[in-house]
Amino acid sequence: ALDHPERVAAVVMVSSGARLRVSPAIFQAAEAALGGAPMPLDFAFGPGTDPAVVRAYGEALAQTPADTALADWRACHGFDVRERLGGLSVPLLIVHGTDDALTPPKFQEWLEQATGARRVALDGVGHMLPWEAPQALGDAVRSWVDEQRLGGGRQ
Numbered sequence: 001a002l003d004h005p006e007r008v009a010a011v012v013m014v015s016s017g018a019r020l021r022v023s024p025a026i027f028q029a030a031e032a033a034l035g036g037a038p039m040p041l042d043f044a045f046g047p048g049t050d051p052a053v054v055r056a057y058g059e060a061l062a063q064t065p066a067d068t069a070l071a072d073w074r075a076c077h078g079f080d081v082r083e084r085l086g087g088l089s090v091p092l093l094i095v096h097g098t099d100d101a102l103t104p105p106k107f108q109e110w111l112e113q114a115t116g117a118r119r120v121a122l123d124g125v126g127h128m129l130p131w132e133a134p135q136a137l138g139d140a141v142r143s144w145v146d147e148q149r150l151g152g153g154r155q
Helices: 024-033 051-061 066-078 082-087 105-115 134-151
Strands: 011-014 092-097 118-122
Touching: 011 134, 024 066, 082 105, 092 105, 092 134, 105 118, 118 134
Parallel strands: 011 092, 092 118
Antiparallel strands: none
């Protein structure tokens, strides 16, 4: 959307930010996973998440090659578009959990202020919205898309 706004009608950001820093502990765990250690990410879920959901995520994560996961963490760590947000010309929706330890709510609050975006906070949800609250996430996106179609306004 920043590089080619003519190709993008709108943006939905889920559990994200304009700058993503990864803690050294996550890098250590990702590097240990190269040697076969499990990559624990249960801290990324909200406190009320069903343990079966966390296990299912862990099983899915185990299918990702460790070097791919580490490369993803490194890419996240280098991501920073804060200085470019003034050039965002398409509607933006920000959806996040109030208990997100990886991209805390202050990241989304900053984005909202910097862009004038619509922000939806899901109470008690962590970083893994599609796993923790798929219905609420889908409802928030669907409602916003409907508003964009009807009102055509930037939010």
